[in-house]
Amino acid sequence: MESEAPSRAANVLLLAAVALVGLNLRPFITGIGPLATDIGAETGLDLKGISLLTLVPMALMGLFAFAGPFLQSRVGARRSTLASLAVLVLGSALRLFAAKGWQMVGTAALLGLGVAVIQAVFPGIVKKQFPRHVGVVMGLYSATLMGGGALGAQAAPLVAAATGNWHVGLAWMAVPAVLALALAALYLPRDGVSVQKRTSAIAFLKRPRVWLLMVCFGLVNGGYSTVVAWLAPFYREHGWSAAASGSLLAILAVCQALAALVLPVLAKGKDDLRPWLWLTLVMQAAGFAALAFRPEAAPLASAMMLGAGLGGCFALSMIVALDHLPDPAEAGALSALMQGGGFLITALPPWIVAALHEATGSFVAGWLLHLASAIVVAVLYWRVSPTSYARAMNTPTAGAEIGPARG
Known part of the structure; x- marks a missing residue:
């Protein structure tokens, strides 16, 4: 019993680190x-x-994200995460001084780099440390990731209004990043001497399954990237204030x-997640249809429906x-590659929607x-x-490199 208590306490603290890291990614x-x-x-x-x-x-x-397998095998997931959290602290703090467009884009690049590395290696940590509770812990990680999005959308305009400075409204995000860095340094498991076996990204x-997962992940999260970029400006065009539009985005x-946390719990034990x-x-379809055709009819309900769809799907x-x-290493590498190709797709829709807005004068086309x-x-x-997992991940040319999947 004495050995179980420290183990339980260590798991709780590790879960707290997982949650706080996720909170800083959006x-x-x-x-x-x-x-x-x-x-x-x-x-x-x-x-x-x-x-x-x-x-x-x-x-x-x-x-x-394509560097995920390399980082896990050569640098280690823990060291990669800690270095990336330090980058998030720096990138957020620099926004206090960014007064030109290129400077803001530069801080966005720095922050994106830090998040990219964390997202590439973190699922592997979860799979290794919580092998019997992957769905629930990934739900917690995803939920705090989305919750961090709510925090940013709500707090940024409030802090900016309170200080009279939009720079402060963005730079304060260095504070939770410092806290995440401290907690992760204390409680993330140390990388082994021989970290994780290398997994061939080329293999x-x-x-084809990897490409299918990339496309699905990218198209869904393209909806997310467009929403976080243009939902608030969309409603500001309808006469809403910065605080009100930010509150809608926060909701x-x-x-x-909530959906990212609850749906994996509800689906726990189900082999086939496709119905969910x-x-x-x-x-998602209902939310986007409402924005396109009746944006002022029920904006709160539309935002809630869209948010639940995007978060649960992620x-x-x-x-x-x-x-x-x-x-765990191979599953983490697959997750990293799915995110890699997916986020390359995800990056484009905000710009495409901006171009469509410029051409049509409206966000409806987007x-x-x-x-x-x-x-x-x-x-x-x-x-x-799920019956296709093993077959999809094993081929005659690479079956020796990648182990059999759970059927």
């Missing part, structure tokens, strides 16, 4: 939308320029967090990727684009049956 993005008008007025960034503050970090999340990329993010994924896609997609392979994306993903997920 505020720097969601805080931009409510302050977009103020940022553009001082820095000279137009809508396309503002979209870069989402596009650039999302693109880096994609590019550097993974020969599998959406809270619903994302389809439920989240229906919610968490379930991560679990599906990890379920494809039993080995919302319809994401309505169509939800339908496409629903069709693609038909192929992701």
